[in-house]
Amino acid sequence: MIVKHLKNTKEKTKPKKLNELQATAICGNDISSSCLYVSALTIMYAGQFAWISLLIVALVLFLFRKIYGEVVGAIPLNGGAYNVLLNTSTKRLASLAATLTVLSYMATAVISSIEGMHYLHSIFESVDVTIATIIVLIAFTGLAILGIGESAFVAVIIFIIHLFTLSVLVFASIWFLANNGLETFNINWELPVKSGSILTALFLGFSAAMLGISGFESSANFVEEQEQGVFRKTLRNMWAIVSFFNPVLALLLVCIIPLAEVGAHKESLLSHLGQTTGGTWLAIMISVDAVLVLCGAVLTSFVGVSGLLSRMTLDRILPNYFLKQNKNGSNYRIIFSFLILCISVLFVTKGDIEALAGVYTFSFLTVMGLFGIGNLLLKFKRKKLPRPERARGISVVVAVLFIIAAFIGNVNLNTNSFFTFIDYLIPAFLFIAIMLNRTMLIQLLIDSLEYFYKPMRKFVVFSNRYLTKLNLQINSQEFVFFTKGDDVAILNKVMQYVQGNETTKKLRIVNIKKDGESNKALIKDLKVLDRAYPEIDIEFIELDGIFGPEIIDELSNKWNIPKNFMFIGSPGDRFSYRVSELGGVRLIM
Template structure:
């Protein structure tokens, strides 16, 4: 290139370029030439730099002469960020004090034991018996016990996957929090939208079913949907009292439900023993299918709808960060095994004591069983239990959505106002208000028809359950080094995906209109999330074990594609001065030059990499830990990833 060409590019050759004598291709054996070290090459000019455009200490505009601007009539200044800087910091005493206070406050927080943690989701899981049994009976008839028993066995596929994910990433807000740590942010937002739909549909179905039971027993002075709205409002106030108090109330409600079901089971079994098998034989003869293919069809449809009785189990990972360590597998066990017994026993007692014509006529199955077995007083008891436990099912949806919105706000997907909470109880009132609006919109758009929301709910729930095997596969592929307690066989993961697809198709075949409602609600929620993404510049902080430039490049590309930011800080923790990698500063400058639209700073923190110092750095740099990204820790890492509160974005 000539001097004239160099001047045309924006400077004199003396200012812009460093001339380097080429290294001979064939060295003289008598005079061997040693290749320069990295430090020597850096100082001798082997790496070409536009040094004159980089102000000392950073700052200034990262402007260049090429390429030409895409906006011919505008200044190109807005297309280029400032130059990055290099600095070393030593954390001050007040930084350590504030960080230690935050961590101590987290350690002092009262965590849920297996009883209270099980109760939160237990009201939804075990309360599902009130709307699952009628749905299965309508399509499977006398084959309902077989179909329902088979469907309640399916969590044996999901439990090991959920346990593995929870041991690797014990972070509240799952499965969204799993997806955000193992894949792109766009796919994680899809998971968040599905999870929000699941929580919303669960609460609407629970509240509307409870209101329907109430309207069936007493004459209400207002429409049923008003009663459902009142139930939602009451439990929104309960949720504002805090997680611990809500869990205690949920435990009381679940205990009442278990006592009711036990009493009903004993009385129905006694009535069966009294009348013998006459009613069971009549129902069997009347309800037999005319062909083997019809039997298979009824069993398959019953299996598909029977999985509705498991709704609620997907909510437990959403508050896993509030559960005592090591208790999550016990929580899953406490939810799964009782529902197998409850659903199978109750459907058998119903067919043994109640005429099939009555059951298929749209009667409230369990209240009819109570009346037949013990009289009107037992019917009232069961109806009261249905109203109470189904209302309690609203609670898990509200608590789950609060944890979800908290994670979304930290990740800048929804506005920061969703982090606002009451000073007295720490109850998140903004997420609850938004959730009530979502409930009202869903119920109103369905015309107040419970059947529409219930059928759509089944598709949402199945899609959410599919997130667990997908997240586990992505974790193994993208974050394989992440330590975890157990490992699920690949065959189990693939079988769960096949089962999900088959049941999803079966529900669509039963009622094709549900697919339309599902698509409409999903697109609506996704549109809101995309519209609410913050477009202000954010500062992102990396913590890196690996300092090779290709690792840094991949991480910066992740941030550029998934975050709206114009500033990235690469932070390296180092105890000793000579422990700083020699190539780190040069690599940071190369990357700073390679991304004109992003300012890339390098900060050396003269401390060890422990959770306390990460929190101290967050205070010193005024960057929340949720905007700190790190590489995946290995199996010998001294601290679990949940202790840091950062996001994992690389292997």
């Protein structure tokens, strides 16, 4: 009964896994939001052939469905490209993929929030884009910290609204064409190709359109939070959405909007299409949807980066500090750190979309290419590992070649953005390199300290011995006070003088006693003073004779105490000698 109770308790505390709709919504908001900008971008390079370029992208994505399905099916752990390379190659190559993925998520979060706030600004002009962007980032940080269940609930609502809005736009555009004909399409189709040839136009359009599948890799970064069998369905769903809406919307734009107007409306081309086909209500509906779905893409970034960095922390690439979870199972330190990174990037780039787009484009394409390479390595190095499906080797090679072509095309289209990407990649990878080699660096630091410490240690030991000996020497010096049998008040002043002005541990108090004198009272007083000044050892000495230069010389030689370390009180008028005759004895009273 006890065992059963414990088992039930464990089952109750086990976090709930994401179903197909929830998982698709989280990563689908990112990939489906691409239609808001990728159609305009592709038309600007491929013109009337943009929809064909987008169909080629859909073909590439179809190839990657099986590539991702095979890899994650064989190794169903968070991390995406990092995960497969970690299990098939070196930790350094895997860390490079992870760094690129984080950069991609960072750029996605900032770009999506900025773009979303630009759409909001088009509705409410009083909205400050920068401040609103920060608010969005903070809001979705809070949502991500609440847990993936709450994040999924919001993501599903946004996802459904977005698909509904896109469907309304498609039906409105088809209705518009049914009533107005294809005159605009015929005009656009006859326009000369800007790039000189159809193949060049298709290549450049394809390169630009590859941004339309960013987010496809996100599902692999939180696969552990998904129910069994859901991952492959998310790939299928994302592919279907992108393969339908992106080419269809691009074709509808070519049919309805003159290509000359695309440049003027490139930031909100779908809103312009809605305004043309349905009126103001549809334009506003699309703008509101754009705000929501772009914010949903921000959420995708937070969920994806949390899964990736928690896996990297478990693999000891990042400090264990990031593994701390709240009661909802969220790695809140990772999420909060990602927020700080995003806000810092926002201020460093001053919200420059082009600079961020460079990081976004090349990071994403490199991650996709590395995932394909990881699939090939999995085939060669982990042949016996069971997997639910297999991608043919030739299809993987073709998919990777498509990615390389898109990368080269984007370098030609955005050379400055490529260098911006390098500027961000180098410091990010340097940090990861330090973490990977931290034991070596710590050992190097230890060796360096040892190297410099050894000669210093000798110097310190020698100096310590010398100074200790010198200090003992100074403190071992004895002093003498000649007393005539003074009372305790005078002797106390003597002690105060010695304590305040001399460095010594011993004072000899000497009395030259005459016949018949008794020092009982003096001895009692000195015992009191000895207790009052425990740091100074008081030694009382009685001598017979007459105080004068002879006895001072005798005691100085006998005790090896210089005469200037011998004290007397001020002599009276009846004193037989002048002070100068005493050989340097000091007057202290």
